[in-house]
Amino acid sequence: MEMKATLTLLLSLFLASFTVQCHANKQTEALTRLHKTKLYKNWGINTGHFEATRHENGPEVASQEGMREKDRIEGLPGQPNVSFTQYGGYVTVNESAGRAFYYYFAEAQHSKQSLPLLLWLNGGPGCSSLAYGAMQELGPFRVNSDGKTLYKNKFAWNHAANVLFVESPAGVGFSYSNTTSDYVHNGDKQTAADNYVFLLNWFERFPEYKSREFYISGESYAGHYVPQLAHTILSHNKDADKSIINLKGIIIGNAVINDETDERGMYDYFGSHALISDETLSQIQQHCDFSPNATTQSDKCNQASNKAYIDVSKLDIYNIYAPLCFNSSLTIKPKKVTSMLIDPCSDYYVYAYLNRPDVQMALHANVTKLDHDWEPCSDIIQNWQDSPSTVIPLLKEFMANGLRVWIFRIELWDWIILVPTTIRNWLALEHGLPKRLIAKLMVWTTSEALHLNILFQKQIVRY
Numbered sequence: 001m002e003m004k005a006t007l008t009l010l011l012s013l014f015l016a017s018f019t020v021q022c023h024a025n026k027q028t029e030a031l032t033r034l035h036k037t038k039l040y041k042n043w044g045i046n047t048g049h050f051e052a053t054r055h056e057n058g059p060e061v062a063s064q065e066g067m068r069e070k071d072r073i074e075g076l077p078g079q080p081n082v083s084f085t086q087y088g089g090y091v092t093v094n095e096s097a098g099r100a101f102y103y104y105f106a107e108a109q110h111s112k113q114s115l116p117l118l119l120w121l122n123g124g125p126g127c128s129s130l131a132y133g134a135m136q137e138l139g140p141f142r143v144n145s146d147g148k149t150l151y152k153n154k155f156a157w158n159h160a161a162n163v164l165f166v167e168s169p170a171g172v173g174f175s176y177s178n179t180t181s182d183y184v185h186n187g188d189k190q191t192a193a194d195n196y197v198f199l200l201n202w203f204e205r206f207p208e209y210k211s212r213e214f215y216i217s218g219e220s221y222a223g224h225y226v227p228q229l230a231h232t233i234l235s236h237n238k239d240a241d242k243s244i245i246n247l248k249g250i251i252i253g254n255a256v257i258n259d260e261t262d263e264r265g266m267y268d269y270f271g272s273h274a275l276i277s278d279e280t281l282s283q284i285q286q287h288c289d290f291s292p293n294a295t296t297q298s299d300k301c302n303q304a305s306n307k308a309y310i311d312v313s314k315l316d317i318y319n320i321y322a323p324l325c326f327n328s329s330l331t332i333k334p335k336k337v338t339s340m341l342i343d344p345c346s347d348y349y350v351y352a353y354l355n356r357p358d359v360q361m362a363l364h365a366n367v368t369k370l371d372h373d374w375e376p377c378s379d380i381i382q383n384w385q386d387s388p389s390t391v392i393p394l395l396k397e398f399m400a401n402g403l404r405v406w407i408f409r410i411e412l413w414d415w416i417i418l419v420p421t422t423i424r425n426w427l428a429l430e431h432g433l434p435k436r437l438i439a440k441l442m443v444w445t446t447s448e449a450l451h452l453n454i455l456f457q458k459q460i461v462r463y
């Protein structure tokens, strides 16, 4: 990707984060719940180092003949004319359990034969790549305020790649399992194993992409999913002594990668922006133990952190300066839109759109008539089983194996020095890495971004 194109595309992601707040609350809730489980209660969640599930008898790869053409989307309801091809459908990831993942694939707007293939994952855990990535951030379309028509996203990433969105794990969005107990046995390990089987089958369905340069990207809790899937691919490539999947690199943005620094940085940020009181911050700093081996926290820590959560609960902590959504009603006529300002109520428009039967039919989604509605963040996934306290060892492994690793954050001008989260992560990551593998912290911006006081920070890269 050219630098300028990349920046423009990143800008779209930033602008999209303006919308994040209605559901931001949902995404924040999902992540907060997990963090609390891990740090404050230790309810049996496994935080040990991630190990890839090895498919010793060979993973389940089924014949995909004829399925690709069936998945072709003729056109989405209310969609403007476009010249690229879209596909959507299910890939079975576990035959005996009846578990299948939903994907939406937007081929590149030009040069689709030569541009790379990019997989995008959202986090949560439990949040949908269709809800956020595809429909509010980097996908080709956005949903109008009428909840039934679409408009083009000027900053769509399929200007630069063939972009694949997958809803994972089972229980997220349209992805499901006929063995509903799977919904309470999900975790990082299961997600990575299923995503891997998904990919092997998807490449059978789209064989012309098998040898294409392949990148995995995502944001937030996908800071776990992306490296874990990449590690699973690398492990299988190594075992087979050949490139089963032609993985070239990973991209993670505003990612959860290291609990200790992520958590500390978050509270520092709340404190430095007066979202919580100095006293609450100092109580947290004194009494909470964010180290990976902490199994319990003192009452003082619990009280202070609960106070902090209450204080920020009404805010969009992803963008404290963005407008909030106060009226989630759909409008009869679409509200006027601009590429630069995104409606903070978009989450509701996407919810309305993706729950329409005609839209689901066009997408080839919900073919088994699921007993729950499509939600941006799943209500049915519970009991997350495992979540390593850090994925930094995986990132180091990739760099040592010649993958390109790009970690970025998109933030507002005034945060840049103040937000310690990424800086702390940066130091944790740099520790013990050979200097030649690290590109210095770089700051990028564009004139459009400057206008909005945004800058992009490219953190590490290995070419």
Ligand SMILES: *[C@@H]1O[C@H](CO)[C@@H](O)[C@H](O)[C@H]1NC(C)=O
Residues within 6 Å of the ligand: 081
């Ligand atoms: C979209 O394409 C259809 C069929 O090619 C054509 O009839 C219609 O006029 C086009 N609409 C616009 C807005 O270009």
Ligand SMILES: *[C@@H]1O[C@H](CO)[C@@H](O)[C@H](O)[C@H]1NC(C)=O
Residues within 6 Å of the ligand: 060, 094, 095, 096, 097, 179, 182
């Ligand atoms: C399929 O999923 C079930 C759990 O629902 C599990 O017991 C079984 O081992 C899985 N099969 C394979 C081949 O992974």
Ligand SMILES: *[C@@H]1O[C@H](CO)[C@@H](O)[C@H](O)[C@H]1NC(C)=O
Residues within 6 Å of the ligand: 092, 095, 097, 098, 099, 100, 178, 368
């Ligand atoms: C789940 O069950 C439905 C209804 O029996 C069936 O049509 C569908 O193919 C099953 N899904 C998978 C992935 O096997």
Ligand SMILES: *[C@@H]1O[C@H](CO)[C@@H](O)[C@H](O)[C@H]1NC(C)=O
Residues within 6 Å of the ligand: 289, 291, 293, 294, 295
């Ligand atoms: C965590 O482990 C470190 C190093 O082993 C130790 O110094 C620290 O006291 C431990 N913390 C807790 C809460 O057990």
Ligand SMILES: *[C@@H]1O[C@H](CO)[C@@H](O)[C@H](O)[C@H]1NC(C)=O
Residues within 6 Å of the ligand: 327, 328, 329, 330, 331, 332
């Ligand atoms: C919310 O928006 C709808 C649609 O624009 C409008 O009809 C309704 O009056 C609004 N409600 C409030 C409380 O502003």
Ligand SMILES: *[C@@H]1O[C@H](CO)[C@@H](O)[C@H](O)[C@H]1NC(C)=O
Residues within 6 Å of the ligand: 173, 174, 355, 357, 360, 366, 369, 370, 371, 372, 373, 374, 375
């Ligand atoms: C699937 O379709 C059923 C029946 O139309 C509907 O009640 C349900 O909300 C839909 N679920 C999803 C996840 O789209």
